[in-house]
Amino acid sequence: MPYLTDLTTRIARTEGDPKIISTGPGSLSPADRLGKALGWFSFGLGLAELIAPRQITRALGMEGKEGLVRAYGAREIGAGMLCLSIDRQLGLWNRVGGDGIDIATLLPGLRSDNPKRDNVMIALVVVLGITALDVLAAQATTARHGGNGAEPRSYRDRSGYPKGIEHSRGAAKNMAHAMAKPIYQTLKNPMVAHGPQ
Amino acid sequence: MRALVWHGKEDIRCDTVTDPEIEDARDAIIKVTSCAICGSDLHLFHNLIPAMLPGDIMGHETMGEVVEVGKGCKGKLKKGDRIVVPFTIFCGECEQCRRGNYSACETTNRKKGLAEKVFGHPVAGLFGYTHLTGGYPGGQAEYLRVPYADTTHIKVPDSLSDEKLLFLSDILPTGWQAAVACEIEPSDTVAIWGCGPVGQMAIRSAILLGAKQVIAIDCLPERLSMAEAGGAVPVNFLEESIIERLNELTDGKGPEKCIDSVGTESHVSVSQPDTLLDRAKQMMMLETDRPHVLREMAYVCRPGGILSIPGVYLGLIDKVPMGHIMNKGLTIRTGQTHVNRWTDDLLRRIEEGQLDPSFVITHTVSLEDGPEMYNVFRDKQDSCIKVVLKP
Numbered sequence: 001m002p003y004l005t006d007l008t009t010r011i012a013r014t015e016g017d018p019k020i021i022s023t024g025p026g027s028l029s030p031a032d033r034l035g036k037a038l039g040w041f042s043f044g045l046g047l048a049e050l051i052a053p054r055q056i057t058r059a060l061g062m063e064g065k066e067g068l069v070r071a072y073g074a075r076e077i078g079a080g081m082l083c084l085s086i087d088r089q090l091g092l093w094n095r096v097g098g099d100g101i102d103i104a105t106l107l108p109g110l111r112s113d114n115p116k117r118d119n120v121m122i123a124l125v126v127v128l129g130i131t132a133l134d135v136l137a138a139q140a141t142t143a144r145h146g147g148n149g150a151e152p153r154s155y156r157d158r159s160g161y162p163k164g165i166e167h168s169r170g171a172a173k174n175m176a177h178a179m180a181k182p183i184y185q186t187l188k189n190p191m192v193a194h195g196p197q
Numbered sequence: 198m199r200a201l202v203w204h205g206k207e208d209i210r211c212d213t214v215t216d217p218e219i220e221d222a223r224d225a226i227i228k229v230t231s232c233a234i235c236g237s238d239l240h241l242f243h244n245l246i247p248a249m250l251p252g253d254i255m256g257h258e259t260m261g262e263v264v265e266v267g268k269g270c271k272g273k274l275k276k277g278d279r280i281v282v283p284f285t286i287f288c289g290e291c292e293q294c295r296r297g298n299y300s301a302c303e304t305t306n307r308k309k310g311l312a313e314k315v316f317g318h319p320v321a322g323l324f325g326y327t328h329l330t331g332g333y334p335g336g337q338a339e340y341l342r343v344p345y346a347d348t349t350h351i352k353v354p355d356s357l358s359d360e361k362l363l364f365l366s367d368i369l370p371t372g373w374q375a376a377v378a379c380e381i382e383p384s385d386t387v388a389i390w391g392c393g394p395v396g397q398m399a400i401r402s403a404i405l406l407g408a409k410q411v412i413a414i415d416c417l418p419e420r421l422s423m424a425e426a427g428g429a430v431p432v433n434f435l436e437e438s439i440i441e442r443l444n445e446l447t448d449g450k451g452p453e454k455c456i457d458s459v460g461t462e463s464h465v466s467v468s469q470p471d472t473l474l475d476r477a478k479q480m481m482m483l484e485t486d487r488p489h490v491l492r493e494m495a496y497v498c499r500p501g502g503i504l505s506i507p508g509v510y511l512g513l514i515d516k517v518p519m520g521h522i523m524n525k526g527l528t529i530r531t532g533q534t535h536v537n538r539w540t541d542d543l544l545r546r547i548e549e550g551q552l553d554p555s556f557v558i559t560h561t562v563s564l565e566d567g568p569e570m571y572n573v574f575r576d577k578q579d580s581c582i583k584v585v586l587k588p
Contacts (some may be wrong), residue, residue: 010326011248014307018214018334020202020252026210027242027568081480086207086243086575145576153559153580155423160401160556165428168551170383170407175542179377179530 031140035092038137039083041130042076042095049073060109060123061116072102089145092138099131199588201567202337203253206244209525209568214254217334217342222269225346227261227280231359232336234258234567234584236365236393237509240461241326243484246511248311248328256325257284258366259336259380260359266346273347280342281365282336283536284316286322289348300533305345306331320533337567339588351540360555361547363585364398369543369554371534373397375507376406378530379454386410388443388452388497389429390490392420394583396458397557400427405551408454408544412446414439416464419580423557424431425524443497451499460508461486471516478515485512495521506531557583564588 012054049056050073053066075098106127109120161168202212217226218376235258241244260281266274274280287294288304305322306312312319312329322344325335333344343349353362379387387403391395392415403411404427413424414432421431432442443452465472465487475487493516494504504527520528546552559582562570570584 011250011308011311011332013250013252014332016218016220017332018198018200018217018254018338020216021213023202023204024199024211024213025565025568026204026208027571032207060269085480087476120394138445145572147576147578150579152417152419153422155419155556155559155580155582156426158423158556159426159428160397160553161404161427162550165404168401168405169428170405171551172402172405172546173383173407175377176381176406179374180380 029144031137031144032088034133034137035083035088035141038095038130038134039080039088039091040082042083044080046073046076046078046080049076059116059119060106061114061120068105072098072105075101089138090190092134092141094133095153096131097136099127099134102127105130139188161194198339200334201255201563201564201586203241203249203255206253207242209242209255209460209571211565211568212395213343214338217340217428219265219267220342221344222267223345223347225263225270225274225350226266227259227341227343228280229261229336229339229588230261231261231363232256232259232338232586232588233338233363233366234570234574234586236460236586238325238571240509240511242313242571242575243462246327246329250328250332253328253332254325254334254336254338254455256335256337257323258363258368259341260353260363260366261336261341262348264340270347271383272274274350274352278350279353279355281352281353281362281540282324282341283365283369283370283540284324284326285533285536286324286331286333286343286345286349286356287537288345290443294348297535297538297578299535299537305349308332323533325361330495337586339563339564348537350468351537351544353544356470357547358555360558362544362551364394364554364557365543365547367534367536368394368557368583369398369552370536370539371395371400371507372400373539374532374534375399375456375505376402376408377539378410378505379403379406379456379503381408381454382404382424383407384409385454386412386413386447386452387454387456388414388494389424389456389458390414390494391458391460391508392417392424392431393458394557395538396420396456397582398554399458399507400424400429401552403454403456404428405546410446412443412452416466417577422580423582426556434464435468439493440497447499451497451502453499453502455494455498455502457490457494457504457506457508459490460506461488461510463489472483473487484515486510486514488514488517491517495525495527498525498527500525501527503528503530507534558585560584562586 053069079094263278285304287299287304291303293301309319322331384486411429413429416435
């Protein structure tokens, strides 16, 4: 298709525009980066739980709970999407809650008659480690992006009318219909002095 | 030079980049003395607007001193001139420019093909915005190349401070155009959703244009206090019903004119379930914008009224009540601002003391602090309403 090769349809920087020499301080904090990384992890784990629940339940000796694993997968994907969005705090706290549910689900797998209890133990340790990361990221992100608890300032002294509101009220009545009129009839502007041709 | 550079979602950095150079006879280079972070920069910060590239320089509210001019600017601009740079780049020669529709300039978008594919027709080039509007480097930097500089400038006098003049670049004419689009009559009530910088300017503009009553709707006390100072009746939508309050203030008839200064990223609240649904759809890429304010305006506006939309919308919206708009005979007016159409008049009003736009500035910081201020402004921390950067 010809337009795909047309330079004007490409999203590319124009030659001559400033280029980066070195990079400086940025808006993303370590907590934001950790939150994003946990979001991608959540997304990946959720996909695995949705696609391969049987392998997961078999590895944990929890056969028959494939439906539950799939539901957890959907929850992980939702939390991952939130973590990757601007509502990251919500996503991270959602993950913390989900970690609690995961732990509660894994604990019964430690029973002595479960031949895969070693795997369950490893899974629990991993989940506990990730829970610690989730709590850390959620707290840090909330501290950084949440309200700081300060009282909102009052800007009641900022009217924007140096001579008072009554001096300005209606001062531009003559412009009220300027949009509907041809520009050359309403404004002095040298660029359009000749009007439409 | 140093500049605020877009690297991805929520990732803006103060980088060192190569200096801009004159590329065309109509170019000029300015040394930036003041620039600002605009609400629409947050849409880029959130990566909601498509066609940004890592390495793009942010910023479209800029002013400074001319330090270099191309041959084509002779007689119109010279070294040492102090100018405000309108965010819309325009040629002054095409049919749209001759009609005063500068934001629809047919010449200045250097990625015309891309814009045509997306919008159907090209729109004007804009500074520090998406490549759909030309991908021109922005003005949150120490220096800025101004293309079509012989027309794309507002000369300003030395007698006024940067703070009084800077907002001629965008938010003042944007609020003004939104109010002018309402064709305000002396008996009119104008309801304005969103008391951010553009909403604040729209409030003052509606007062200047002679509205009987201006109602300002928001949920942040600091913004509502500033709106009240400007002569508006504040309505906090988290504390009272907008519909009931507007009816109460208009004898049950509703406001004749409604202005949406919120745009695509409307507040998400459990008390407004449609906003939750919009947010979920936006995350799943089922719609690009959250049009809660449009729905509300269409519902409360008096039949025969005007809905004016200066707030930025990006693409596709869902569940907008077209039936309300049609049956009530509402007129919709919107568009990017034709900045220079209004700036001569607005500059005169600033000089005469009818208006001082510097009231809106709550934070002034260095360029290095810019990336952090994107967070402060977005998170509405420290009662932040408008950030000015000093390179």
